[in-house]
Amino acid sequence: MDLWTIIIISIIKILFVVTITLLTVSYLVYFERKISAWVQDRIGPNRVGWYGLLQPFADVFKLFLKEDIVPDASIKSIHTLAPIITLFVAFSTYAVLPWGPPVNIFGYEIPLVLADVNSGILIVLALTSLGVYGITFSGWASGSKYSLLGGVRSSAQMISYEISMGFSVAGVLLISESLRPAAIIESQSGWMWNAFIQPIGFITFLVSAFAETNRLPFDLPEAEPELVGGYHTEYSSMKFAAFFLAEYANMIISSGLIVTLYLGGWQVPYIETFGLSSGWVTMMQIGAFFFKVGAVLFFFIWVRWSIPRFKYNQLMNLGWKVMFPLALVNLVWVAILVMLLN
Amino acid sequence: MAKKKRLKDLNFLEKIYLPEISKGLVQTFKKMFQPRFTMEYPEVKFEPPDSYRGRPVLVQEENGEERCVACGLCSRVCPALAIEIQAGETEREKERYPERFEINMIRCIFCGLCEEVCPEEAIIMSKDYELVFSNREDALYGKDKLLVPINELQDRINFLRKHK
Amino acid sequence: MPKFQIDGKEFEFKNGQTVLEVALENGIDIPHFCYHPLLSISGNCRMCLVEIEKMPKLMISCSTLAAEGMVVHTQSERAINARKAVMEFFLINHPLDCPICDEAGECKLQDYTYQHSIGESRFTETKNLKEKRVPLGPYVMFDGDRCIACSRCIRFCDEIAKSSQLTFVKRGDRVTIETFPGMQLDNSYSLNVTDICPVGALTNRDFRFKARVWDMSATKSVCIGCSRGCNIEVWVRSNEIMRLTPRFNPDVNQYWMCDEGRLKTWKHVNSDTRINGPQLRKNGTLAEVGWDEAYAFAISELKNFNKDEIGIILSSSASMEDNYMGIKFGKSVLGAKYFGYKSKVLKGSGDDILITDDKAPNTFGLELLLKSFSVRIENSFEQVMSLINEGKIKALLVIEDDILSGSEELNKTLDRLDLLIVTASNMNKTAEKAHIIFAASTYAEKNGTFVNVSGRIQRTKPAVVTSERERSLDGFEMSRLDKFGTEWDKWGKVNKIEARASWKILNGLGVVMGQKLKYNMAEEVFVDLSKTIDKLSGLDYRAIGETGVQLKLTNTN
Structure with missing residues (x-):
């Protein structure tokens, strides 16, 4: 493969991923509203387009037309920088997530991942940690007490849950013996999904993922009753939309990560025994990945409309006194498992 | 500080939250498949019960005349001062009639006191709830908008006679 | 003085007074329909029945003379029951058409039905x-x-x-x-x-x-x-x-x-002919202008005349304040010598009940004012008119009077004038000829005092709001609608006439001409004028009150 082929293939893949992501993000908002409506015996958006399917575009159009308000008391440069950081971090994480097995097209073997990096998982963890800067900056730069409180809460919450998240991932890495996402997926062949092997780790990771994405029941940085809107109180128009998009993009990343680390990634258990042609297998595997991600996303939304918000002290208690020890327990358990089975 | 005793201590399963959370999740999941309560308003209209207090209207008798004798009691009792009446003299048996009868629908609070006080059963709370106007002048409903034929109000009149 | 008892309390009375009169004098309300203090006793309504001890039956208090030692009960069971019975009789044939009836709200029968009846009808x-x-x-x-x-x-x-x-x-x-x-x-x-x-x-x-x-x-x-x-x-x-x-x-x-x-x-x-804001004659037609422009124009015109070329017509229909300002403005600002007023006496139009021959409410007061300024009273109007005819008076200021009505022959006289300034509330024949019209408030829009035919000084109070006043702020009487209405309500968005009291107009003219005295309220004008007339000394609006004060007529000055 010469350099130009790699560049062209990469550009195609980037376009594919970005388009899919943006569409998913906007339709995630639509489904969030629909599912919330169903949970509450309502109908949900149904005015714009067929069953309200054009609602996301209407929303974006509205946000485009809104006035971009920058408060007098804000630090203007950082106020503008914050949503850019948040959105940039959210989208760059997609680079290392594999959404299918390597495919053979026209004699080229193409991995279905933008960057098949050795330290993929580390990059994901590093980038998601960077995301907290965007939120903290926005809280600091807005010149508003509500935003500041939201920003501070967010950084404290993210740092706390980063720990248990990291230790949960460590359990996965012990088994896969690699930081490459593709390798982690391959290590979960059959029903050897990490979710079944290390359920405690799965739960701690899942809970931490909720906390990292600021989703209910851990959406304290933007708790409306206490903080008006939290860190994005002073944002409007497309800057607000950037935060909004980033939140949902993060949700997709988290779902993708959960699928990759614990639910076997693009693997369909024992697909080789079905006797399908290799093309069908690849198609099914890509489909399986998106299906699994969709299911986890549905779970995210489902939980949001079922469980009320934690208090801040409960959040911290849960993070440090429950999740962190559980992650350690999980690590020990996996270590013993690896030792025994090897 | 004395520690408050709980009415009932949580058992182990309750303490680890997970079973309770999954109970909640099951509950909301069931809800997703239950029938919706939403009424899709402009296509589907709400048909109010007889006890509903919508826009106050004036009863128009079958011969096309208004029942109102412009006594001014509704105007006097109206807590929001929404009603303004100018009485006039007619040749009919009831000497008095409203030359001008205006309800300021911005002021009206739909309390129904006018209906209750009316000695002639002439002002009735209709079932009309579709009140839209884009300026203050349009919100002044004169006799042209207020007069409603009696057969359209029979439900409410029967309801009042039964319960008043 | 003899005494007797009503409801356990002793009251003094004069011989010849009835029980009802004594009771009403002392604030005890015995209901009554046919009794009226100024009419003869007819005693046919039976509403004022009271129980009097040692009398066999209930008595109507309006025709029972009070007597020494009499004991009257108005609230005994018999009296109350009798009242209820009487009310029931009245209501047998009285229609239940209060909604149509204009009396509702100030109806004695309606009030008594609430106070003294059983509340329902047994009559089928x-x-x-x-x-x-x-x-x-x-x-x-x-x-x-x-x-x-x-x-x-x-x-x-x-x-x-x-x-x-x-x-x-x-x-x-x-x-x-x-x-x-x-x-x-x-x-x-x-x-x-x-x-x-x-x-x-x-x-x-x-x-x-x-x-x-x-x-x-x-x-x-x-x-x-x-x-x-x-x-x-x-x-x-x-x-x-x-x-x-x-x-x-x-x-x-x-x-x-x-x-x-x-x-x-x-x-x-309330009429359509009200003059709404000052008007100036420009190119032969009257046009509405602002107050300041009208003042300035009037002053610049008046400056063209000598002192004795200016005449002033006062009005016996205008208040004391307006006439006082007319004389004061004429004397001290313009230096005018000729004042006059047109008599409105219609011989034989009066009667010996209330109506008088003089159709002006303030002739007495105006004459007091003219006397105190030592201005000619007899035939003063005719004098001014003849001076105009002679061409000696070239500018005339008319205060609140339509001097042309009933005197068509004066048309030619007024035509000779070089300047005619009029304060008027409504468009009239005199105002139509004027060069400058100042819109004047009517008696219902201003505070003012009037002295009646028998020398009693009485007050008018403003009831209608003009453009410069606010009902709630200026202490006007307020109805329920006035209290709660806003400018968005039809009854709140009222038609206010652009007008000022005549004294205020003259005061404004005086201020533009550099006069030192400035009045803000009618009462200030009155206090000032009461100092110039002996008979009014010490009076102010509070002292005049609601029913007025009789001036002492014996020491004429």
């Missing part, structure tokens, strides 16, 4: 129907159904108006009131029967169905129809005068006023 038969909507005269409408046959109106015509025009016909429950054949209820005081009628049987045709009593505000004022100065109340709704009613003043008009005053002295206040 059909009611007696009588004639409705009978015009008894030009101003009074009669409704036979509502009449409770108290005979107040009949006695009023006989005893007060001195023209027996009404009588009872038929008997028992068919009794009704009619005018004598070939007669109408058309005496000069006929509308008073609508005031004294305790029910809505007699109503004012002019006011019929115009407004509810509770929607109006009532301002205590004085009638300007003639020099009697009857005390009145001005009833206003949505800044429009709806009616006038007489107000009790034992020294002037008792309970009465004439139809002329009641109907014809206020229509101009």
Whole structure:
């Protein structure tokens, strides 16, 4: 493969991923509203387009037309920088997530991942940690007490849950013996999904993922009753939309990560025994990945409309006194498992 | 500080939250498949019960005349001062009639006191709830908008006679 | 003084007083319909029944003379039951048409039904129907159904108006009131029967169905129809005068006023002919301008004339304040020598009840003012007019008077003038000829004082709001609608005339010309003028009060 082929293939893949992501993000908002409506015996958006399917575009159009308000008391440069950081971090994480097995097209073997990096998982963890800067900056730069409180809460919450998240991932890495996402997926062949092997780790990771994405029941940085809107109180128009998009993009990343680390990634258990042609297998595997991600996303939304918000002290208690020890327990358990089975 | 005793201590399963959370999740999941309560308003209209207090209207008798004798009691009792009446003299048996009868629908609070006080059963709370106007002048409903034929109000009149 | 007891309390009385009179004097309310303090006792309504010890039956208190040692019970069970029974009899045939009836809200029968009746009817038969909507005269409408046959109106015509025009016909429950054949209820005081009628049987045709009593505000004022100065109340709704009613003043008009005053002295206040803002004659036609422009123009025009070329016409219809400012402005600012006023006496138009020959309310006061400034009074108007004819007076300032009405021959005289300045409330013949018109407030829009034919000084109070005033801020009487209305309500968005009181106009002119005295309120003008007239010394608006003060007439100066 010469350099130009790699560049062209990469550009195609980037376009594919970005388009899919943006569409998913906007339709995630639509489904969030629909599912919330169903949970509450309502109908949900149904005015714009067929069953309200054009609602996301209407929303974006509205946000485009809104006035971009920058408060007098804000630090203007950082106020503008914050949503850019948040959105940039959210989208760059997609680079290392594999959404299918390597495919053979026209004699080229193409991995279905933008960057098949050795330290993929580390990059994901590093980038998601960077995301907290965007939120903290926005809280600091807005010149508003509500935003500041939201920003501070967010950084404290993210740092706390980063720990248990990291230790949960460590359990996965012990088994896969690699930081490459593709390798982690391959290590979960059959029903050897990490979710079944290390359920405690799965739960701690899942809970931490909720906390990292600021989703209910851990959406304290933007708790409306206490903080008006939290860190994005002073944002409007497309800057607000950037935060909004980033939140949902993060949700997709988290779902993708959960699928990759614990639910076997693009693997369909024992697909080789079905006797399908290799093309069908690849198609099914890509489909399986998106299906699994969709299911986890549905779970995210489902939980949001079922469980009320934690208090801040409960959040911290849960993070440090429950999740962190559980992650350690999980690590020990996996270590013993690896030792025994090897 | 004395520690408050709980009415009932949580058992182990309750303490680890997970079973309770999954109970909640099951509950909301069931809800997703239950029938919706939403009424899709402009296509589907709400048909109010007889006890509903919508826009106050004036009863128009079958011969096309208004029942109102412009006594001014509704105007006097109206807590929001929404009603303004100018009485006039007619040749009919009831000497008095409203030359001008205006309800300021911005002021009206739909309390129904006018209906209750009316000695002639002439002002009735209709079932009309579709009140839209884009300026203050349009919100002044004169006799042209207020007069409603009696057969359209029979439900409410029967309801009042039964319960008043 | 002899004493007797009512409800356990001792009261003194004068010989010849009835029980009811003593009770009312002392604030004990015995309900009554037919009794009226100024009419003869008829005793036919039976409402004032009271129990008197040692008398076999209940007595009507209106015709029972009080006697030493008498013990009266108005709240005993027998008295209360009797009242209830009487009310029940009244309500047998009285229609339940309060919603239609104009009297509702100020109806004695309505009030007593709440206070003294059992609250429901036991009468199941059909009611007696009588004639409705009978015009008894030009101003009074009669409704036979509502009449409770108290005979107040009949006695009023006989005893007060001195023209027996009404009588009872038929008997028992068919009794009704009619005018004598070939007669109408058309005496000069006929509308008073609508005031004294305790029910809505007699109503004012002019006011019929115009407004509810509770929607109006009532301002205590004085009638300007003639020099009697009857005390009145001005009833206003949505800044429009709806009616006038007489107000009790034992020294002037008792309970009465004439139809002329009641109907014809206020229509101009609401009329379309009101002058709305000052007007200047430009190229032969009158055009509305702002006050400042009008003041400046008037001053620049007046400066073209010598002092003795300027004449001033005062008005016996204008208030003391307006005339005082007229004289003061003329003397100290313009230096004018010639003042005059047109007499409004119509010989033979008065009677010996209330109406006087002089159709101006303030002739007495104006003459007091002129005397105190040592200005000629006799034939002063004719003098000014002849000076105009001679060409000596070239500029004339007319204060609130239509000098042309009734004197068409003066048309040519006024044509000779180089400058005619008029303050007027309505467009009239004089104003049409004017070069400058200042819009003046009417008596219903300003504070003012008037001295009546017998030398009694009385006040008018503003009841209608002009553009510069605010009902709630300037202490006007407020009806319910005024209190709660906003500018977005029809009744709140009232028509305010752009007008000022004449004294204020002259004060404004004086200020532009550099006069030092500046008045902000009518009362300041009055306090100043009371210092120049001995008879008024020490008086102010508070001292004049609601019923006025009689001036001492003995020491003439």
